[in-house]
Amino acid sequence: xxHTQLYINxxxxxxxxxxxxxxxxPADESVLAEVATATEEDVAAALDAxxxxxxxxxxxxxxxxAEILRRAFDIMSGQREEIxxxxxxxxxxxxxxxxxxxxxxxxFFRWFSEEAVRIDGHMGHSPASGARTLVHHxxxxxxxxxxxxxFPAAMGTRKIAPALAAGCPVIIKPALETPLTMLAxxxxxxxxxxxxxxxxxxxxxRSGPAVSQMLHDHRARVVSFTGSTQVGRILLKEAxxxxxxxxxxxxxxxxxxxxxxADIPAAVEGAMVAKMRNMGEACTxxxxxxxxxxxxxxxxxxxxxxxxxxxxxxxxxxxxxVGPLVNAATRDKVAExxxxxxxxxxxxxxxxxxxxxxxxxxxxxxxxxxxTEAACMHDEIFGxxxxxxxxxxxxxxxRLANATEYGLVAYVFTRDMxxxxxxxxxxxxxxxxxxxxxxxxPAAPFxxxxxxxxxxxxxxxxxxxxxxxxxxxxxx
Ligand code: NAD
Numbered sequence: 001x002x003h004t005q006l007y008i009n010x011x012x013x014x015x016x017x018x019x020x021x022x023x024x025x026p027a028d029e030s031v032l033a034e035v036a037t038a039t040e041e042d043v044a045a046a047l048d049a050x051x052x053x054x055x056x057x058x059x060x061x062x063x064x065x066a067e068i069l070r071r072a073f074d075i076m077s078g079q080r081e082e083i084x085x086x087x088x089x090x091x092x093x094x095x096x097x098x099x100x101x102x103x104x105x106x107x108f109f110r111w112f113s114e115e116a117v118r119i120d121g122h123m124g125h126s127p128a129s130g131a132r133t134l135v136h137h138x139x140x141x142x143x144x145x146x147x148x149x150x151f152p153a154a155m156g157t158r159k160i161a162p163a164l165a166a167g168c169p170v171i172i173k174p175a176l177e178t179p180l181t182m183l184a185x186x187x188x189x190x191x192x193x194x195x196x197x198x199x200x201x202x203x204x205x206r207s208g209p210a211v212s213q214m215l216h217d218h219r220a221r222v223v224s225f226t227g228s229t230q231v232g233r234i235l236l237k238e239a240x241x242x243x244x245x246x247x248x249x250x251x252x253x254x255x256x257x258x259x260x261x262a263d264i265p266a267a268v269e270g271a272m273v274a275k276m277r278n279m280g281e282a283c284t285x286x287x288x289x290x291x292x293x294x295x296x297x298x299x300x301x302x303x304x305x306x307x308x309x310x311x312x313x314x315x316x317x318x319x320x321x322v323g324p325l326v327n328a329a330t331r332d333k334v335a336e337x338x339x340x341x342x343x344x345x346x347x348x349x350x351x352x353x354x355x356x357x358x359x360x361x362x363x364x365x366x367x368x369x370x371x372t373e374a375a376c377m378h379d380e381i382f383g384x385x386x387x388x389x390x391x392x393x394x395x396x397x398x399r400l401a402n403a404t405e406y407g408l409v410a411y412v413f414t415r416d417m418x419x420x421x422x423x424x425x426x427x428x429x430x431x432x433x434x435x436x437x438x439x440x441x442p443a444a445p446f447x448x449x450x451x452x453x454x455x456x457x458x459x460x461x462x463x464x465x466x467x468x469x470x471x472x473x474x475x476x
Contacts, residue, residue, distance in 0.1 A: 002086070003183035004035045006042055006203065009049035010196025016041040021176055021205050026092040026324040027314040029358045035179050038202040043171075043213045046200040050142045050169040051219045053197030058139040058167040062117045065165060069113035071192035072161075076106045076185070083153055083184060085316070090178045091152055092323040092360070093278050094315040100277075104440060105153035108161040108458070111442040115463050116165035132474050137467040139167030140245060141221030144214045146207075146235070148227045149326055150281045152178035155226045155249075156185065158446070158457045160199060166466035168222065171200045171214060175227075177326055179203045212238050220244060222466055226283075229406075229451050236454075247455035247465040249283070249447060251380050252408030255401035256286035257423065259394075259414035260294045263435075267413040268302045270437030271386065274411055276310070276364065277438070279322055280384045281330065283452075284409045284431075284439060288370075288377050290397050293390040300368045300388055304349040307364035307386065314359070324360040325383055331360040334383030337376040338365060341387060346370040351385070378404070394423065402428045407449030409439055430456075 004020075005012040013036070020034040038046070057065075076083070083105075084098035093101070121136035143163040147155040156172055163170045174182040182201055189199055204210040214220050215238045223239050225232055226249040239246045256274055258267045274286035291299045315323030325331045335354050342348060351365030362383050370377060370387040377387065391397040401410055409431040414420045417434075424432040430448040431439045440446065445459035455465050 002033050002180045003186065004033045004180070006036045006038055007183060007186045007199075007201040008042065008046050009052070009200065010190065013042070015039055019205070021203065023090055023177070023180060024327070025089055026326050026360045027316075029360075032089055033180060035176075035183075035203045037176075038204045038210060040209075040213060042202060043210050046171045046202055047142065047214060047217050047219060049197035049200050050171055053169045053195055054142065057164075057169055057195065057198050060167070062119065065167065066113045066116040068193040069109045069116060069161060069165060072189055072194070073106055073109035073113060075188045075191055076109060079188065080106060083181060086181045086184055087152055088315040088323065090180050091149060092315055092326055094320045094323045096321070097278060097323075098315065101151055101154050104442070105151070105157040107442040108154070108157040111458065112161035112165040112463065115162070115460065119166075119463065119467070126473070130475070132476065134472040134474065135469060136471075137464065137469055140466050140468045141168060142219050143168045143170040143222040143224055143466055144211065144220050145170050145172040146211055146223070146225045146227065147172065147174050147182070149175035149177035150278055150283075152181035153185065156182050158442075158462070159224045159226075162457070162462040163222075163224075163466045164194065164198065166463050168466045169198045171202060173202050173204065173207070173211060176203055176205065208234070211235065215239055215244055216241060218242060222247065224465060225249065232453070245465070247457070248453040249457060250408075250451060250453045251406060252283040252285070252448065252452055253287045253378070253380060253404045253406040254284060254409045254411065255427075256289045256411040257397055257401060257413065258289070258291040258295065258299055259412070259416075259419070260292035261415045262295065262413035263415055264295060264298055264302060266435065267299060268306055270411060270413060270433070270435070271303055272306050273437035274433065275386050276322065276384060279325055281326060281382050283380070285381070286411060286437070287381055287387070288401075289386055289388045290391045290400060291388055293392055296368070296388065296390040300349060300366065303386060303388075304366045307366050308350045310364050312361055312363055322364060322384060325362055326360065328360055330382060331362050334362050334381060334385060337379075337381050337383070338367065338385055341367050341370050341374040341376055344371050344374045346374065346387070372400070394419075398423060398426050405451040408452035409433065409448070411437060
């Protein structure tokens with residue numbers, strides 16, 4: 001069936017004290033598996049394994065590392081259906097959505113196989129001393145990777161692939177809600193030729209102490225985290241003690257701006273992707289939908305029609321578009337956001353009531369007239385709720401969009417490209433979807449400003465999160 005043990009030094013192991021934790025299927029609340037949960041001893045074993053593997057992996061020629069990653073891409077490409085099925089089972093997202101994630105996740109191996117052989121340095125000539133400066137990049141050391149449950153495959157491969165390309169071994173700690181997908185990737189990496197100890201996987205019930213133990217081991221040199229801003233702050237403080245390089249992909253509160261001259265059907269299509277990918281449980285999810293007052297009625301009606309057309313159910317069943325949310329707490333939080341918005345005067349166009357269980361379902365919901373004071377305009381909804389507010393002019397909407405501590409992604413829809421670029425530049429966000437509802441792309445630098453994070457994943461930048469720059473100053 002599924003792999004459920006810890007993966008340390010290329011071996012499957014039970015926890016040293018035999019402890020386990022259940023993994024649930026959010027569609028029916030059944031237990032899918034019991035997975036091993038690491039003790040302090042297991043964490044120490046993973047650190048030793050990664051450390052033991054480091055020198056050899058770092059010394060491999062870039063082409064060799066690249067070809068192993070490329071094989072991982074080829075093997076994983078052939079197993080995308082099985083991986084997508086596992087994603088649906090433990091995360092809930094519908095099959096097509098899960099297949100989209102499996103494909104996206106797989107691409108990181110191809111992209112970074114190509115980047116592994118393009119790590120250029122440069123030579124300079126010091127203007128004052130005349131010395132030659134030879135600048136090059138070295139693998140940083142052990143990477144500690146901590147990932148969330150919303151993209152169980154992609155958030156892992158987005159970190160594993162660049163780390164391996166750079167020459168770093170890693171210890172990955174997936175979320176306890178969705179560890180099975182990450183474990184399923186290990187035989188793929190093994191078959192591709194990744195040596196024992198280069199990638200280790202630990203599940204734990206003690207996330208705080210386990211990650212802290214790793215970050216206080218002098219051999220760990222990078223912590224790459226994807227998750228909530230709240231936990232990101234904790235890890236930044238933990239990383240400070242040993243001055244470990246942080247790469248942080250944190251929460252979002254994406255504005256989705258529909259200008260009066262937007263192509264409305266295209267904007268609705270974009271909003272459906274930006275809102276409904278992974279049932280809205282995405283850091284990139286459109287959280288605040290600002291629509292120009294002259295087109296608000298038309299946009300709301302069209303979005304409502306599209307949302308009503310989605311079929312909710314067990315993500316493995318054919319025809320289902322929207323699966324359950326990951327757990328009861330997430331579902332209840334979404335229900336609270338809707339209640340709060342309605343109490344403050346928002347109008348419900350569709351959805352708005354959670355069905356009876358089993359399963360943590362919440363229906364696609366459209367709200368209009370959502371006031372700025374509503375909680376869902378400040379916090380991540382993380383569910384299938386589209387919150388619409390009308391705006392009157394460009395100045396106002398840019399101010400509203402930027403009035404948040406988050407800065408991950410924003411979306412703008414307009415037929416006027418110059419205006420779209422002007423607004424995009426004024427948005428204090430790491431990424432902008434201009435007439436597009438999807439920005440995630442292995443070939444582009446993913447990341448946010450302000451409290452949405454530090455650093456970039458993917459693109460040319462991603463590999464440098466796992467490298468140290470050194471220069472050699474010399475004369476001849
Ligand atoms: P979370 O922060 O609760 O958990 C993320 C990971 O951190 C999990 O593996 C969890 O076990 C671990 N963790 C929790 N407490 C910890 C601690 N004290 N020390 C060490 N590790 C700890 O987030 P989540 O609920 O799993 O995921 C949702 C959040 O992730 C949202 O805020 C979302 O926006 C964010 N996210 C961001 C991106 C991005 O790229 N910016 C991508 C996906 C998700």
